[in-house]
Structure formats: structure tokens, C-alpha cells
Amino acid sequence: GHFARIDHQRQQRTGFPEVVWGPGKTPEQIAEILARMRPYYPCVMATRISADVFAAVRSRLGGLHYFEVAQICSTAPILPPAYPGQVGLVCAGTADLPVAEEAAITLQLSGFAVERFWDVGVAGIHRLLSVRDRLETMQVLIVVAGMEGALPSVVAGLVSAAVIAVPTSIGYGANLGGLAPLLTMLNSCAPGIGVVNIDNGFGAAMLAAKMLRSLPQRAATGSM
Amino acid sequence: GHFARIDHQRQQRTGFPEVVWGPGKTPEQIAEILARMRPYYPCVMATRISADVFAAVRSRLGGLHYFEVAQICSTAPILPPAYPGQVGLVCAGTADLPVAEEAAITLQLSGFAVERFWDVGVAGIHRLLSVRDRLETMQVLIVVAGMEGALPSVVAGLVSAAVIAVPTSIGYGANLGGLAPLLTMLNSCAPGIGVVNIDNGFGAAMLAAKMLRSLPQRAATGSM
Amino acid sequence: GHFARIDHQRQQRTGFPEVVWGPGKTPEQIAEILARMRPYYPCVMATRISADVFAAVRSRLGGLHYFEVAQICSTAPILPPAYPGQVGLVCAGTADLPVAEEAAITLQLSGFAVERFWDVGVAGIHRLLSVRDRLETMQVLIVVAGMEGALPSVVAGLVSAAVIAVPTSIGYGANLGGLAPLLTMLNSCAPGIGVVNIDNGFGAAMLAAKMLRSLPQRAATGSM
Amino acid sequence: GHFARIDHQRQQRTGFPEVVWGPGKTPEQIAEILARMRPYYPCVMATRISADVFAAVRSRLGGLHYFEVAQICSTAPILPPAYPGQVGLVCAGTADLPVAEEAAITLQLSGFAVERFWDVGVAGIHRLLSVRDRLETMQVLIVVAGMEGALPSVVAGLVSAAVIAVPTSIGYGANLGGLAPLLTMLNSCAPGIGVVNIDNGFGAAMLAAKMLRSLPQRAATGSM
Amino acid sequence: GHFARIDHQRQQRTGFPEVVWGPGKTPEQIAEILARMRPYYPCVMATRISADVFAAVRSRLGGLHYFEVAQICSTAPILPPAYPGQVGLVCAGTADLPVAEEAAITLQLSGFAVERFWDVGVAGIHRLLSVRDRLETMQVLIVVAGMEGALPSVVAGLVSAAVIAVPTSIGYGANLGGLAPLLTMLNSCAPGIGVVNIDNGFGAAMLAAKMLRSLPQRAATGSM
Amino acid sequence: GHFARIDHQRQQRTGFPEVVWGPGKTPEQIAEILARMRPYYPCVMATRISADVFAAVRSRLGGLHYFEVAQICSTAPILPPAYPGQVGLVCAGTADLPVAEEAAITLQLSGFAVERFWDVGVAGIHRLLSVRDRLETMQVLIVVAGMEGALPSVVAGLVSAAVIAVPTSIGYGANLGGLAPLLTMLNSCAPGIGVVNIDNGFGAAMLAAKMLRSLPQRAATGSM
Amino acid sequence: GHFARIDHQRQQRTGFPEVVWGPGKTPEQIAEILARMRPYYPCVMATRISADVFAAVRSRLGGLHYFEVAQICSTAPILPPAYPGQVGLVCAGTADLPVAEEAAITLQLSGFAVERFWDVGVAGIHRLLSVRDRLETMQVLIVVAGMEGALPSVVAGLVSAAVIAVPTSIGYGANLGGLAPLLTMLNSCAPGIGVVNIDNGFGAAMLAAKMLRSLPQRAATGSM
Amino acid sequence: GHFARIDHQRQQRTGFPEVVWGPGKTPEQIAEILARMRPYYPCVMATRISADVFAAVRSRLGGLHYFEVAQICSTAPILPPAYPGQVGLVCAGTADLPVAEEAAITLQLSGFAVERFWDVGVAGIHRLLSVRDRLETMQVLIVVAGMEGALPSVVAGLVSAAVIAVPTSIGYGANLGGLAPLLTMLNSCAPGIGVVNIDNGFGAAMLAAKMLRSLPQRAATGSM
Numbered sequence A, B, C, D, E, F, G, H: 001g002h003f004a005r006i007d008h009q010r011q012q013r014t015g016f017p018e019v020v021w022g023p024g025k026t027p028e029q030i031a032e033i034l035a036r037m038r039p040y041y042p043c044v045m046a047t048r049i050s051a052d053v054f055a056a057v058r059s060r061l062g063g064l065h066y067f068e069v070a071q072i073c074s075t076a077p078i079l080p081p082a083y084p085g086q087v088g089l090v091c092a093g094t095a096d097l098p099v100a101e102e103a104a105i106t107l108q109l110s111g112f113a114v115e116r117f118w119d120v121g122v123a124g125i126h127r128l129l130s131v132r133d134r135l136e137t138m139q140v141l142i143v144v145a146g147m148e149g150a151l152p153s154v155v156a157g158l159v160s161a162a163v164i165a166v167p168t169s170i171g172y173g174a175n176l177g178g179l180a181p182l183l184t185m186l187n188s189c190a191p192g193i194g195v196v197n198i199d200n201g202f203g204a205a206m207l208a209a210k211m212l213r214s215l216p217q218r219a220a221t222g223s224m
């Protein structure tokens, strides 16, 4: 497809291959790109793939795996973690699950271990405090929240790992499609929080993966 | 002054007399309005009065009291509480103090008891948890916060009293002059929060006062 | 369902049990959560439930009640008020009714008495003045308005009870999905107004309920 | 001054001569333009002229008149009305006076009769109701309000004259420099309101003048 | 229907009866309100009525008239003008026609004469200049424009009648649903323009009608 | 100065050398950068230089030229045009002059011929029509306007040259610091308009210069 | 159709005939306008025509050509270029193709040569650097990008031709329907970029065409 | 000072002590907090301290260090790095230096090694490419940019380390106080970027420090 110029050096440059972004692509195009890339990489992923689109892609290309809540399809299954470290995935409410699962599955397909902490929003802070000890053992935390998005501030004040905050578009009224929790996270009074775009579970996973993967091996050759 | 049509029935209609809003009025005008109203009410207040303006007002009118952090001047001092109940004033950071004090002094001059809980922001949640028992004894809570404004959500999930949330313009960058914490408070996932305008400590105090004052006496004659 | 971590201490902490927020949940999930919670509470509610969704929920779980205009389903019917005091529900136009009914039914299912004042918008102010005497007997007022949202300002200047203002998304053009009446209510020149999110009838009801329920009994043990 | 190309046909085309907009002009430029135009028109006005700027203009050009609250200077004084009809000027609060006076003086200098109704905001609706009979005798109404800007809606629902609404930048917090009352006025549920820009008393006056001046004489030659 | 409190004094107070706003009402409700009001007024209108909704209303209530481009239905046909004067309706592009027709039909059903000037946008200014003489004979002008909304500025600089500007939501990209032309019209450098809400042809017609109707008869008893 | 990494290849790559942007630089830094660059280029410019800053720069570095309205200083004077073609500079009002002059002087210092058409805003369209014949002889037009910014639409509909539109921050109220005319220009119904940032006369000049300079010589070797 | 006043002098004034903008027109109207214009111009175009609408238009009018990705229909096919010069069309990602093709086909139907550079976004900058030599031979560049829209800045810093930037609405979350890349392009630190409205490939093509067409012939008679 | 409740457990919980945020604090308060904290921590910092404020603080408390460009004062000097790894600090333009230095000095005072890459903005991409090899040796990158903020996208596509993006308020016109580059960074098409608030160099440094410090030691006890 001359419509897509696949960036084959991307893995070499940035450590990860291109990922197919589903929206605006036909099932034919998605199947073709996956087929063209599969020979070169252990696992190729496409994100934002609804069950209907997946059915149409699968009818054109065999051997695919599908993760429905995460809306991800891939050319390989989840395998045991290939890298050291663990990412804690923290999620405020039930409705934020699709975004949180997009992050979780992306990490697992990329070879990282994750632990899930679902439905621990700040309206019942004891739920978060009760998992604090487990959170302390994570190397990075991804915190997903909609509505007012206060959860990352509280988490970043409780534990020492770096926090990646993902605002979701869950809410109504003055939520403004996720702008309200996005602003909350950017203005957090607890320092050490990196924010990604609204509903961007994939982007959060890539940032966590870069932190976990590049650091230990590079640290050995650190140039101070 | 024909420039101001004092609303003398307001106390009868709504329970509280007019309060002089300082911005855009000259010291002469402020002094004149206070002088005209003083004979009719036990306590007349003016808000948003800087120390400089107060000096100019005092040089024209004697017998005034001034509360510098709150930027309030009044024709009467703070007296022992005249009404039952107590308002808890909770404040996230040091920089939110002027707004929180505007609320506190307004309530005290209006005859209500208050208790202050300063600098208990969510970046160190244990500070809030350590005052939880005292908070539980309040009849109403006013929670003041800038930056991301997450504090009211956490408080409303912890205690059973009604929460009045006041966003402040403290912050920088994407704080947008207080719009960020305002949106946070409106989108709170913890129900039972009433929001007032940015930096509007006075408005929060008036709402708390209406709750405390009108309910007990009215409840007796409730018409279910 | 591991997808939902029910916050069973919430009633103990805040006085009210968790309420199921319908959007983004399947009928199966809604039925399951209602079934799990029903044994523990006299009345469990779900909000934002369309007639279609309710039909699907009812086919899985018996004994439910449905309030169509309010889009609420519950495990118990409306019973006679259990608490003293009365909430006045004031609504500007016909199109604001669903939001106003969400507030009304939430209060009635929670044990409070309400009185409805429908279609009294400011374009015909005499309609409001003609119900002023009844409004004066209410302990709290919830005022619902879309378009320009001027009604709460006028009401708060007329009566002494605390006013909870609910902007609605009713309007067109520069209404901006309810942002216009939201701004109006936050900027009100009449003090003593607490604002909730756009279309948030449920949140307004919870705030009114907290005012009515906690105050009288607590006032007895007030600690001035 | 080649910097200004005076539009001498404007009076012929639109009924009124060009008016000098003060901001961004030096006192020298203002004096020069007034001097160049004075021979051709009975009255030339400059708006948004502070007392300091006026002093500097007057030191260069004699025979000027100054209206301090309105921030207007002119080459002629206010004379008895030259046109039939009367414009009612209604203003919500004391701080809106400069904008309301800009409208009033512009009308009076242009030969129209005005009546002022100051400080009749909706927080005390009886103040407005008490002047309703006088308002009914006006041919056009200009209603000036800041904060939430609810006054034009109430007025337009009370009387039959056309209403011109002027939002002001008076307020704080989420007032957004006058955007809040501007949105309120545009979304009014009472029809028959024309809105002008924030703080634009001059524009409101010009619209009222066009209504009053062109209609009666033209109606005689109406071409139905 | 207790759902609607018809404001029967509105005609007496403001000169025009209530008009039924279609959105959010069922055909049953619309038919019922029209039936209840018809005995009292020569013509009752409902706006924003699609052809489908009209079919459903007509099957319940006879004797109705429908204007499809304008999306208006009424209990009476257009009759010869009852009032002196004429309103010029100027429209920038073909896509603005529904809004312009809403204004035109509202005026005609209310007894006023109109003349239409369609598709005279500023991208071809000669089209406007070629109708300038006819425009000069109008008593009021309603100018409807989407996209950048520049037309009212040019018209107000050409002729002496008052201009009512109506922004439309026609456009794309940074048009922002009509906010772009709305801002253009509010910021016009040509004075004497009153702006109504986006797509609000009805509101523009009501303002024009108030100007035309109240002025001549009132002027006779003007109280200078 | 290690604080600035001068991009010496820029002229080779893009046809023009780096230009010093004044804001946020001390007079010392500006003088140093100009001194370092002067040996390599026939003319080095600095923009947004107030008269005060220029005085301080001149006291450190001789041989500079200053253009006060344009707020530009340069190492060379304006010389006769070095390139064919002419840029028409059209400006709506007197207050837009500084932005229009920034564009004019930038072009003249870069070797291009310009013609100025000042104060021809749309409120008096005949002023524009009277210069139309001269406009027709220009190869490119830069149109500068604040307030509602309607001028570029009218110009682009009148003449055949490409139009570069520059919104200015001149205005008040809902002008929003120039966002209103920016939106107007982006939404223009007349095609063939390229928009630059608010008040960015320099950017408009660079775009015009690129059009004029690169086209004729390149066309000769055009590769169709 | 009296609904459309065709601007037949437009080609004479601005060099190009009117183009039919599809949205909001019925297939009947589109067919009628094309039929009325076809006799007078070598090629008449309609934009934003979906495949469905085209089918309906074609059933009414024969001899049309359709370009599906570009959503354009025309009365003539693409012919060999009629003008010297070449426009480079640069596009960041696969999803931006419809906008880029709207620009390309508009140019080709208008008689200009184009070269396409697809899928060269900044996440893999080497893709852009590898086509730099070809880009250098273009007389004008149109750069289309969604998401963050950084591509025009990089291109304008690399080559000397004028750059026309087109933001697209491709993206999610805080992309805000294309406002994010629009702001990026307006704020570019590389000078010489003209921006058009979001998704406005047609407008970009018209601006490029005006640059290419009017310059060479006019330069001959340049009046310095 | 009861005005500040120092959070002494913060270092234990999150790895870093509280830092004094200067804005809104008097020199007396800053000096008092530094004096109270100094006995407990090796280095206490205050940020956003202007040279004037520092002079006033120093006159009350000895032994302080000051970093003028970064606007930071501290109780200890910069010492040799205490932790492995290195943070690359990349900055687009000269005017972004204060924000970039706030990040650099915060990291150095906290015991981390940094390398500075100043003035490598995308308008001259070769400047960035020429330092690419050095960038590849960094463990984390902080990229600071104002105006359109395109730099982080390009950097994240070139190297494999995690990128922390800091938008600055440098710019003009539609830069909107830094909102434009903030949106650019959030919408980046290159994955693996975490964004902090506008001008928040301190927050970026804390996030980088958490990544570098917690990972290696924690990885040893990782629980996969």
C-alpha cells in the first residue's frame, strides 16, 4: 500500500516498532499492513479495533489475537515477561477500564509485567490505602481517571515511583470530553507526574516501557 | 449617594443585609455606604478591602475593624457565636489562606462558629486523615483549594457533612486563573458538593450560613 | 464482578450508599451490581437508565421500580418521607424536566419530602412571584435552568433558604452544552448559591439531602 | 495626519459622523482629528478618554467638554433633545456605571432624551418592579449588567420595548472578562434582545439612536 | 398539560404571545399546546418543527399551516401586513437560508412586511452594492451570515437603518459551531449592530418586530 | 554568547538569514548578536525593539538604523528594491499601523518594493473601492485588521493576487486578544487567503518575500 | 434556482470561477448549479461530495468526473498542466490523505502540476529528509498534518519555497477537532508559513494557484 | 509558622523532601521555612525566587546559594552526582532558558548528572541532528519548548530514551500563554512522551529524578 510508508527503522531508533492506529483505516488496509509487517517483528499490534472491525480483519488474515476490552489485535499472544520490573496499573472507576486495559495489554504484548488495581477512586480513599503496600513494589505507576481526575495527585503523594497520568473522557457536563481531568493532572500539587493525551492508554504504556527497558541496561554504561 | 440604591429589605427577604463589595469603589464611597447602613444593622461588612484602602476609609469614618488576611473591614468586632452549629474550614495550601480567611471572618462576623484546618492538601493525604475526627464533628465544611483542586472530592468521600467547594486562582500554566480547580470540583466523583465562584470565600460563607441558620428553626415548622 | 469494588463503608462514612451510574455499563453489569447490593440496603438506585436499558435489566432481575422522566430505576418504591424538612424543586422550562425529576426522585427515594414548581422561568417573572409564599416554606431549594440560567439569581434574592443551582444543557447556539447557564450561576450577584455540574440533578439532590439530614441531629451536639 | 482617512460621507450614509476611539491614539492625534472634523459637524465625540488624556488634549485644543464617568470628550455640550422618543438606561450595579454613562452621554450628545434607572439588579427584584411603570413609557431600553448579566432577560419579559443588552467586564473568577454575562444575554429565554460587545456602551447608544431616528420619518414613506 | 404553564399575560406585557419551541417536545405535546392556545390568539406558531414532526402533529390537530424551509408551523396563514414599515432580510449564502426564512416567516405571520435579499455575501461585494438602493428603503435590516460572518459590518457601514445580526452555524474547521461569526458580529467596527444567538432567526424577528411595532404609536405620546 | 546558537546556514536553506526576536533579550544580548552577525550579512534586523531598548542597544553598538512605528532596528538602511514585483500593504484602521509597518519595513529592508493603503476598513467600503485599481497592480497583498477582521475577505473577493491576512490584537470585549479576527480570517468565504499569527507583521512579510523571490527565477526551471 | 446568485464575474475579478460547496445542498441543487455553470467555464467543480451524493447527482446530470478520496466531482477530467511551476503536496500520515487529495485534485483540475509526498510525518524525520532534494524543486509547498501538526515547521526550516499549512481534524483527546495542529501552525518558529482553516485542502490549493498563476505574468509589468 | 504544615514524611514516602514554592510567600516566610527545614535535610530548595526576593531572604538567613537564571535558592551547593545515569536537557530557543535551567539546577541539587543542549529548535533541524549521538547516551530526556512546541515530537522519534516534555509560555498571539505548545506535546504522533504543566521545569526534573533513582535499586527486588 503506497498509502502507508512503514517506518522500519523505528524499532532500531526508538526501541519499539510502529503500531497500527485503527481509526480511519479500512479492515483491508489494517490486514494488509499487519501482513506486511509480521515477517519482520515478533509482535505487531493494532489499536482501537472494535469487535466488528476485528471480525472483518480476521476474515482476511489468519493467526491474529484479540483483546476485546482493550480493543487491541495482535500477531502474537501475551507471553511471559521478557524484561525486569513491573508496572502498576491504577484505575479510578469501572468506566475507565477500556483505557486502562489498552495500557495493560500493550505492556504485556511488549514483554512487561503488570499488576492491575481497578476501581480505587478517591471518593472512597480507603480502597486506595488498602493497596498501598502492593503499589510500593511497582517500578512505575500508570494512573487512569476520568471525571475530575484527582487520583494521580493522591497516588503521587503516597508512593515513590514515577507516575504516568491518563485522563479519560468519562464524565458529563463540564467534563468537556476529558479536558477537566487533563487539567487536573497537569496542575497537580504533587510533583513527579507525566501526563499523556485523553484516553491514550497506548501512549502511557509506551512511556512506561521506555522507562523500564532503557534504564537498567543503560545505567551500566552511565557516563557521569 | 444616588450611585447606590441600598436594598434594605434584603435582610428581611434573605436573612442577611447587603455587603459592600470593595472593587471599583472609592474610599469615599465605601465610607459613605458604611455610614448610611450602620444605624440599621448590628454589623455591616465590606470585602476585598486592601490595607491601603482601609487606611483611607478609616480616615473618613471611625469605629471600624479590619481583618488583613481576609481583606475585610466591618462596623463591629467578632463576637461569640450567636447560632448553633460549626463550620469547618479546610484549606489545601498556604497560598489559599486569603480566600479561606474571607470565608472564616465573614462567618464569624455573622455569628457563626468556625474551626480552621490549614495546609492539608492531597499531596500529603495523612495530614487530612489526621484531622478526620475533628472534621466529623462539623455541621458544614468549606473546602478551599487551588492548583488542581482535588481536596473537596477526598473530603466529601470521607465525612457526612455537606461540602462547599471554593476553587482559588493559585497556580500557574494551565491553571487558567482558577478554571482548572473549578472544573475539578464541578466534576467531582464524590456527590454532595456545591461549588462557588473562583476565590469567592464570601459566597461560600453565605451559603454555609444559610444552611446553618435557616434549617433548625424552620425544621420545627416543616410542613411534610 | 471484579470490575466493580463496591464501597460498602460509604453509607457509614457519608450517610448514603453508592448509587449505580448507568452510562457505559451493560444491562448485565447493572443487574449484577443491583443484585449484589440489594441485600444490604433498604433502597439501591441506578441513574441515567433509559427505558430500553431498563427493559433489559428487568428481564434479568425482578422487583425493580422505574421512573421514566427521571431515568432512574430502584429496588424500592417511593415511601412516605422519613426525615423532617422539605426541598423545593424549581424549574425554568419544560425541557428542563428530566434533570429536575432526577433530583426529585432521588430525594424521594432517599426519604425526603419535595414540592415541585415547574415552568416558572424569568421570561414571565410573575409566575415565580405567584409561588413565592410556598417557596418561603421550603428548607432548601434546588433551582434547575438551561438557556441563560438566570433563575437561581432571582430566587436567591427572593427567599432565605440555601439555593442549589443546576445548569442544564438545554439551549442552542452559544449555550455551549450548558456552559452558559453554568457560568451564569457561578457569577450570580445574589450570594448563597452552590452550583453542581451541568444536568447533575442527582448531585443536587445529594447535597440537599446532606443539608437536611445531618444538620438537625448534629446541631443538638454542636460544639461551640 | 495621513494616519487617519476620515470617512466624511459616513454621516450621509449611516446618519452619524465618525467618532474618535481613544485607545492607542496619542493626545496629539486626538486633538488633531477633533480639530479637523469640528468645522464640519455640530458635535464631534471621542470615547474612552481618561481624565489624564483629556487634560493633555485640552492643553492643545480649546472649547472641549468632558464627561468624566462616561470617559467622553466632545466639541459641543449636551443640548435639549432634538428627536422624539426616549431611551431608558437600566443598570444592574454601581460598578456598571461607567459603561451605562458612556451610553447615556453618547445619546444625549446625539440629540436624544434618556432616563436613568441605576442599581436595580436582580438580587433585589423589587427594585426593578418599582420602576416598571416608568420603564413602560420608554421607546427603547438599554440594559447594562456585569457578573451573571441576568437583568436583560427579566426586563425583556416585563415590558414591550426592544431591549439592547450590554454585558460588562465587572466581576471576578469565572466571569472571564465579561464573557459570562455576554453568554447569558445571547442565550436569553426572553425574545427581542439585541446584544452588543462587552463594555460597549457607545455601540448600544448608536443602535438605540438608529432605531429612534430612522423609524418615524421613514415609516411615513413606508413601501408596503 | 401541567408540564407547561402557558404565560397568557405575555402578549399584554411584551406585545407578542408565547411561541412553542419545538426541540425536546413530543408531537403530542406540541399539538396539545397549540390546541390550548389557539382559541385565544389570532396566530400561534411553533418553531424548529421538522417535516416528520409536522406530519405527526397534523395527524392530531387540523387546520395547521407549514413552512418547510423555515421549519415553522402555525395556526394561521400569512396575511397582508398589519403594521407599517418593512424589514429587509439579507443573507450571505445559500446554506444560511433556513435561518433567514425562520426570521422571514416569523415576521410575516406576526403581521410585518419583509423583503428578501439572498446570497449577497462579501466574497462578491458587487452583489450587495447592486441592491443597496432597495436596502436604503427598509426600516430595519436583519443580516444572516455563517462562515466568517463579515456581512453585517459591511451592511451597517452602507445604510442608515438599525442592523440585527444573526450568526449561523454554517461552516467547518475553526468555525466552532457558529462562534466565529458570532465573535465577528460582536466586534464589528461599524456601530449600530445588535447581535442575537447563533441560528436564532426567530429572536432576530422578534427584535425587529418590537422596533417596528412599538415605536410609531409610542412616539406620539413620547415624554420629552 | 553560548546562549544563542546562530543558524548560519539558514539563509542558504531558506533564502533569509535569522532575525533577532527582541522580547526576553537584554540590550546587551541584542547588541552582541547583531555585532556577531553583521560581518556575514548585508542587513541584520531585530524586531519588537521599543525606543527605550533601542537607545540602550545603540549606546553599545554604532551604525544602527531604527524604525519607530515598526519597532525594528537594523544594521543597514532601506535601499532601492532589489527584486521585481510589489507588495500591497492594506490596513483597516489607524491602530493597526504598528503591525502593518512591521511588515512594510521588513519587506523594504529585505529588498522588496511596497505600497501602503492605510485606514481602508470595511465600515466605509468606498475607501477600499477607491484604491482598487492600484491594488490590482500588486503581485501579493498583505491585509492587516483587528476588531472583527473582515477586510481580507472583501479584498480577496475583489482582486486576483494572493492575500496574506494578519489579525491584530486591537479591539476590546469579546475580541479576545485578537482571536476574533484570527477566526474571521481562517473562516473566510473568499478562498485564497493564508493567515499568520496575531500581530505577526514580520511573518506575513517573510511569506510575501518567499512568494516574490523564489517564484520568477524558479519558474524558469519549472519541471512539468 | 433563485436560491443561488451565481457570481459570474468572480473569474474575471479573482482569476477562478465559483466552486460549489457541497454540504447542506441537495443532489438536485448541486446538479442544477453545475448544469447552469457548465456552459460558461472549461471546468466546474463541487467539493465535499460523498460517493452517495455523487451517485444521486450523476443520475440527474451526465458527463461528470469523480475523485473519491478527494470527494470532488467536476465537469471535466484532469488535463496536462496549463501553467508553469509545480506544487509539492506533503502529508504527515495516512489519515490525512482525504484533505491532501482535495488540495491535489483541485490544483490538477485548475491546470497546475503537483507532486505528492505522503506519510512523511515527524515521528520518523528521516522519511522527510530522504525527499528533501525533490522538495527543493517545488515552487510552492502545501503541508497537511493532523495530531500535533509539527510538520510545516520542520519543512519551512528545510526549504526555501513558501509553505501553506493545512491542519486536519485527525487525532483524538485534546486534539480538539483540529484546533491543536491549527495553533501549532500559527505559532510556528519558522517564518514564511500561511495557514488555512482545518481540513481546508481546497483553500490551500486556491492560495497556491494564485501564487503560481498571477506572479510570472504580472512580474513582467511590475511597477517598482 | 502555623501558616505552613511541613510534610516531614514526604521524603520517606516519595523519595524527596518538600520544596518551597516562592510565589505568594514573603521573604520572611521563605527564610523561616528554610531555617526550620535545614536541620533535617542535606539540601532544601526554594523555587521561583527573583533576585530581589533572594536579597531579602539572604539578609535574614545566611549560608544560602542562588542560581539566578533558574531562580532557585538552596541551602547547599551543587555537589558531584550521587546517582548513576544522566539527564539530557534539550531546549528549543534562548527564551526558554529559565525554564530549562529550573529543571537542570533542581536535578543537580538533587544529586543527578545533566548535560545541556541549548537552542536546537526545529526551524534548523540540523542543529538537533548534530547532537543526536550525545542524546543517545542519555537515560532520560527533558525537552523544553515554547511557540509551537514541536521539538519533543522530533526528539522522541529520534532516540530511545523516555521524553519528558515541558511547554513554555514563550510566544505571542495565539500562543495563549503556553496552551499552544502544551496541546502540541499532548497530541504528539511520536509515542513515549510525558507532559508536565506550562513552564514547570521543576516538575519535569522531579519526574526524571524519580525515574533515575527508583528504578535500578528497585529492579533488584522486582517481583515478576
Ligand SMILES: Nc1ncnc2c1ncn2[C@@H]1O[C@H](COP(=O)(O)O)[C@@H](O)[C@H]1O
Pocket (backbone or CB within 6 Å): A004, A017, A018, A019, A020, A021, A022, A047, A048, A200, A201, A202, A203, G093, G094, G095, H189, H190, H191
Ligand atoms: N491507541 C493509540 N493512541 C495513540 N497513538 C497510537 C495508538 N495506536 C497507535 N498509535 C500511534 O500511531 C502510529 C500509527 O499511525 P498510522 O501511520 O496512521 O498507522 C503508531 O506508530 C503509533 O505511534
Ligand SMILES: Nc1ncnc2c1ncn2[C@@H]1O[C@H](COP(=O)(O)O)[C@@H](O)[C@H]1O
Pocket (backbone or CB within 6 Å): B004, B017, B018, B019, B020, B021, B022, B047, B048, B200, B201, B202, B203, C189, C190, C191, D093, D094, D095
Ligand atoms: N467578596 C465577595 N465576593 C462576591 N460577592 C460579594 C463579595 N462581597 C460582596 N459581594 C456581593 O456584592 C454585593 C454588593 O454589590 P455592590 O452593590 O456593588 O456593593 C453584596 O450584596 C454581595 O451580594
Ligand SMILES: Nc1ncnc2c1ncn2[C@@H]1O[C@H](COP(=O)(O)O)[C@@H](O)[C@H]1O
Pocket (backbone or CB within 6 Å): C093, C094, C095, D189, D190, D191, E004, E017, E018, E019, E020, E021, E022, E047, E048, E200, E201, E202, E203
Ligand atoms: N426558534 C427559536 N429560537 C429561540 N427561542 C425560541 C424559538 N422559538 C421559540 N422560542 C422561545 O421559546 C419560548 C417557548 O419555550 P417553551 O416553554 O419551552 O415552549 C417562546 O416563548 C420563545 O420565547
Ligand SMILES: Nc1ncnc2c1ncn2[C@@H]1O[C@H](COP(=O)(O)O)[C@@H](O)[C@H]1O
Pocket (backbone or CB within 6 Å): A189, A190, A191, B093, B094, B095, H017, H018, H019, H020, H021, H022, H047, H048, H200, H201, H202, H203
Ligand atoms: N517551580 C515549581 N513548580 C511547580 N511546583 C513546585 C515548584 N516549586 C515547588 N513546587 C511544589 O510546591 C510545593 C510547595 O508548596 P508550598 O507548600 O506552597 O511551598 C512543593 O512541595 C512542590 O511540590
Ligand SMILES: [Mg+2]
Pocket (backbone or CB within 6 Å): A092, A093, A094, A119, C004, C005
Ligand atoms: Mg466504582
Ligand SMILES: [Mg+2]
Pocket (backbone or CB within 6 Å): B093, B094, B119, H004, H005
Ligand atoms: Mg504546604
Ligand SMILES: [Mg+2]
Pocket (backbone or CB within 6 Å): C093, C094, C119, E004, E005
Ligand atoms: Mg414554557
Ligand SMILES: [Mg+2]
Pocket (backbone or CB within 6 Å): B004, B005, D093, D094, D119
Ligand atoms: Mg448595589
Ligand SMILES: [Mg+2]
Pocket (backbone or CB within 6 Å): E092, E093, E094, E119, G004, G005
Ligand atoms: Mg452563493
Ligand SMILES: [Mg+2]
Pocket (backbone or CB within 6 Å): D004, D005, F092, F093, F094, F119
Ligand atoms: Mg479610521
Ligand SMILES: [Mg+2]
Pocket (backbone or CB within 6 Å): A004, A005, G093, G094, G119
Ligand atoms: Mg504512518
Ligand SMILES: [Mg+2]
Pocket (backbone or CB within 6 Å): F004, F005, H092, H093, H094, H119
Ligand atoms: Mg535561537
